[in-house]
Amino acid sequence: MAKSENDQDDDYKARSVALRLLARREHSRLELTRKLLQRQLPKSVIETVLDDYEEQDWLSDERFAEAYARQRIEAGYGPLRITGELNQRGVAANADTLQAVSLQDWSDQAVRLRRKRFGLSDLRGQLEERLRQMRFLQRRGFTQEQINAAMDAVEPA
Numbered sequence: 001m002a003k004s005e006n007d008q009d010d011d012y013k014a015r016s017v018a019l020r021l022l023a024r025r026e027h028s029r030l031e032l033t034r035k036l037l038q039r040q041l042p043k044s045v046i047e048t049v050l051d052d053y054e055e056q057d058w059l060s061d062e063r064f065a066e067a068y069a070r071q072r073i074e075a076g077y078g079p080l081r082i083t084g085e086l087n088q089r090g091v092a093a094n095a096d097t098l099q100a101v102s103l104q105d106w107s108d109q110a111v112r113l114r115r116k117r118f119g120l121s122d123l124r125g126q127l128e129e130r131l132r133q134m135r136f137l138q139r140r141g142f143t144q145e146q147i148n149a150a151m152d153a154v155e156p157a
Contacts, residue, residue, distance in 0.1 A: 014041050014049040022053070026064040029054070030090025065091045069098050076113045079106055081141020103145075110142045110150035120155040 017039060018032055027035075029050055036046045053059040065086055072082045079098055086092075101109075114120065114133060123130040130151065137147045 010041055010045045011049065013039070014045050015052075017041075018049055018053060019058070022058055026067045027059070028061050028064045028089045028091050029059060031064075032059065061091045064089075073101065073109070076109070076116075076140060078110065078137070078141035078143070078146060080143060081139075084141070106142065107146045107149035110137055110140075110146040111153045113137065113140065114150040114153065115155075120153050122154045123151070 014036055017036060021027055021032060021035060032050060033043075033046055036049075037043065050059060068086060068089070068091075069082050072085065079101070082098060111120070114137065117136065118133050123133070134147050134151060137150055138144075142150070
């Protein structure tokens, strides 16, 4: 009987912790699994709870991917970085938000980020500075094509 009570306690704890986490923001299934495992909850209980929450549509990897991608785009990150971060969170990076952004929009985003961070001065003959700015955009997750577009953008003097 004590085992049954313990199972019920674990189920209650898993449900309440998962619900509290989901009330704050969207989470991927992998993120919630990791957080519940950190609380020493049995994997079987975690899987059951998360399956129930997915059935009730309280947990959705697609919704998480949309919200996460939108937030990271607004923060100035490129498609490669966002895709990698989604993969780390256990979500296949086919987020509609990423698909909806055109290649031109990504290039424009890279230009805006460069303008905000460095300005759009002409860097011909300044190899070190050009490389520094390109590395910054690369770390932000932009493709080489998008970085080249940003580097080619120059404000008139």
